[in-house]
Amino acid sequence: MKPLNRCSWAEGNAELRDYHDTEWGVPEFDSRALWEKLVLDGFQAGLSWSTILKKREAFRKAFRGFYPVAVARFTARDVDRLLQDAAIVRSRSKIEAAILSARAYLQIDDFSNWVWDFVDGKPIQTVGPRPVKTELSERISKELKGRGFKFVGPTIVYAWMQAVGLVNDHADDCFRRRPVKKMGHR
Numbered sequence: 001m002k003p004l005n006r007c008s009w010a011e012g013n014a015e016l017r018d019y020h021d022t023e024w025g026v027p028e029f030d031s032r033a034l035w036e037k038l039v040l041d042g043f044q045a046g047l048s049w050s051t052i053l054k055k056r057e058a059f060r061k062a063f064r065g066f067y068p069v070a071v072a073r074f075t076a077r078d079v080d081r082l083l084q085d086a087a088i089v090r091s092r093s094k095i096e097a098a099i100l101s102a103r104a105y106l107q108i109d110d111f112s113n114w115v116w117d118f119v120d121g122k123p124i125q126t127v128g129p130r131p132v133k134t135e136l137s138e139r140i141s142k143e144l145k146g147r148g149f150k151f152v153g154p155t156i157v158y159a160w161m162q163a164v165g166l167v168n169d170h171a172d173d174c175f176r177r178r179p180v181k182k183m184g185h186r
Contacts, residue, residue: 104147137161
C-alpha cells in the first residue's frame with residue numbers, strides 16, 4: 001500500500017498526525033468550539049502545537065470545558081488556581097487573556113456567524129506557499145483586539161484560521177486537501 005501524503009508538519013509524531021488526519025482544517029461552525037481553539041492557539045504562542053495537544057484535556061478541565069460564561073466569571077482566585085496547575089501552560093498573561101477573551105466573546109451575538117462572515121461563509125482554498133499571516137488575519141486580529149480579545153495577533157489568528165477551516169491550507173498533495181475542500185460552508 002502506498003503511504004499517504006500529509007502536510008510535512010504532521011509527519012513523525014503520532015499525536016500531530018492524528019490531529020492532522022481528523023481535525024485540522026475541518027470547517028468548524030460551533031461558536032464555543034471556535035472560541036476554544038482560538039484560546040488554545042493563544043496558549044500555543046512560543047510553544048509547539050504538540051505541547052498544547054498533550055495538554056488539551058487538562059486545559060478543558062481547568063477552563064470548565066471552555067464554556068465562555070463560566071470562564072468569564074473567573075476571578076483573581078481562579079487565576080492563582082490555574083497558575084498552580086502543572087497540567088496546563090502556566091502563564092499569567094495567557095490565563096488572564098483567556099478570561100478577557102471569554103468576556104469579549106459573550107459580547108458577540110453569534111461568534112460563528114461573525115467569524116465566518118470574514119470569508120463569506122466559505123473556506124478560502126490556498127495554493128502555493130503557505131504564509132504565517134495574511135492581510136485577512138491582520139484584519140481579524142485587529143477586529144478581535146478592538147472587541148477586547150487578547151493573544152490574538154495576526155500569526156496566532158492565521159494558525160487558528162487554518163485549524164478551524166477558515167482557510168484550507170493542507171498541502172496541494174496532502175490526502176486531506178480534497179476531502180476538506182468538499183466539506184460544508186455556512
